[in-house]
Ligand SMILES: Cc1ncc(C[n+]2csc(CCOP(=O)(O)OP(=O)(O)O)c2C)c(N)n1
């Protein structure tokens with residue numbers, strides 16, 4: 099061994115107030131079984147510390163404290179245990195690693211750079227700069243080894259739960275005796291912030307109930323968050339809390355003692371039937387002599403003086419961004435990674451021989467591609483739903499669509515946040531997942547909307563499944579940030595939101611969404627569909643399955659009549675907006691409506707046209723899909739010359755001004771609803787045939803917008 103024992107001794111002298119620095123003597127010269135390190139673990143960990151503090155210093159922005167505090171843990175996990183291949187970050191049976199305390203992103207970037215992922219030193223130097231791949235908070239860059247975004251605290255934890263669940267389910271579906279092609283762990287790092295967040299309760303309670311034994315979480319118990327010592331606002335007994343969730347908890351691990359971390363990790367991996375929480379005591383900013391252990395290291399550059407002092411303390415004589423070849427070589431995981439993957443490929447080869455069809459299916463599903471039969475299935479969904487003639491709530495139409503999709507698509511994975519009978523999310527033949535049997539395709543998430551959505555994101559990001567989950571539209575707010583991340587990362591999830599308006603009636607304003615349609619439409623990359631009947635519901639569903647991104651399907655509680663359509667109109671549904679009723683002759687006014695308001699709008703438009711007016715009705719189930727059409731199509735539906743326009747939607751008016759213009763009107767709801775019978779509530783707020791007729795007549799009688807074409 100090189101004379102590297104000196105460095106830790108210097109560290110001990112400088113930081114002699116802290117017990118964790120007993121590390122050095124017994125760790126120096128520790129030989130790893132999987133690698134012949136020429137260096138000590140502490141030196142390897144210090145590489146992370148140096149890169150992190152230097153990158154943050156250079157950017158003058160970022161979070162050095164967490165990477166410096168968790169470096170020793172990361173060294174053990176990534177050096178000895180993590181199954182991954184930097185040469186092929188997409189290897190399907192890799193272990194998943196999620197940094198839920200994602201502000202410590204320099205930890206992950208350092209690890210990716212050091213172990214040999216295609217992330218160059220230039221990217222580390224460009225930490226947090228526009229256009230670099232080292233964003234302030236890692237998002238989703240699987241080609242680089244970044245599994246998921248983790249900026250919003252606690253969500254990474256829930257994503258990891260989803261990944262671990264996906265692993266368990268995929269294993270149950272595909273593994274065969276002696277041919278365990280799905281067999282990997284999901285690791286997560288989480289801080290005080292993640293555990294303070296409510297979502298940690300939802301996700302971890304759920305993970306405990308489902309016995310996700312291959313989920314291993316490291317809790318960075320450093321007692322510090324931004325405002326200072328957490329003791330003033332976070333005094334939970336976290337270990338007890340997780341034990342109460344039925345987790346396996348390893349308490350009081352010294353996060354700076356590699357041997358203690360190794361022992362804890364081994365115990366966690368040996369525990370097959372419960373997820374594990376390893377509670378690690380650490381010092382935030384470890385190695386920065388004047389600032390460590392304080393919130394000052396959390397989220398800002400240490401400053402040139404403190405960085406220089408840390409160099410001395412750590413025994414790190416190298417210039418910024420210089421990693422000695424020996425340390426680089428010791429970190430490099432490409433050879434071991436390639437060997438690990440080659441072993442798996444050999445196994446998969448045997449699997450392929452024994453189960454060729456399953457192997458093809460596994461390949462297809464983990465690539466996220468729909469099978470060859472999908473087009474026929476999609477056609478069958480539409481055909482089936484077009485047969486519906488009687489009025490039907492679109493939540494029931496949705497179930498009818500699922501009854502075709504579910505049995506045909508092995509990757510479909512349904513669920514609901516405890517509203518299965520109301521959301522109509524269970525399809526015929528769906529089988530519920532339990533802790534004991536993960537081979538089914540439906541999950542009761544319990545009353546956990548945020549948890550459900552973040553878990554679905556994790557399942558989808560893991561690969562192999564197309565998850566959908568239901569709740570009432572009004573409770574989408576509970577899940578909102580996970581929806582946002584699904585949009586940001588373009589995750590294929592289907593959000594089934596029923597009870598879509600004041601039309602739900604008696605449950606009253608707490609349950610009646612008003613602003614939700616508009617606020618969900620405001621999210622970039624969200625595809626929202628509010629179908630008006632069975633045919634539109636069919637298209638909403640098939641589009642959602644095909645989309646590589648999130649889709650919200652917004653459904654009614656109350657029955658709606660089926661609209662008559664020509665074949666061309668049916669074909670136009672997928673365009674998001676189309677002419678449903680056209681008068682004889684050029685329209686003088688356009689009514690635009692969605693979902694449950696189509697039926698009353700249609701009646702009003704027919705009435706007006708019967709009296710010689712020329713009113714067009716446009717059904718606009720998806721403004722996003724409509725906006726994606728070419729201009730010629732859009733103008734054919736909404737001719738710019740026709741400026742008398744009325745939009746009708748039982749929700750906030752904000753969505754519609756862009757379509758009706760200054761000369762138009764919006765019949766919407768910019769206030770909360772009311773508790774009462776549907777038949778009373780709707781007309782009370784003006785959603786009636788008579789009122790629509792009156793509004794259109796008013797528009798036609800005013801000069802505004804008159805014949806300017
Ligand atoms: C949901 C959410 N709320 C707030 C923040 C802003 N934030 C970033 S880090 C942090 C404190 C986290 O404390 P801890 O997890 O203990 O991290 P440490 O300081 O120990 O690294 C906060 C409030 C966030 N990223 N996500």
Ligand SMILES: [Mg+2]
Pocket residue numbers: 289290291318319320321322323
């Ligand atoms: Mg903390």
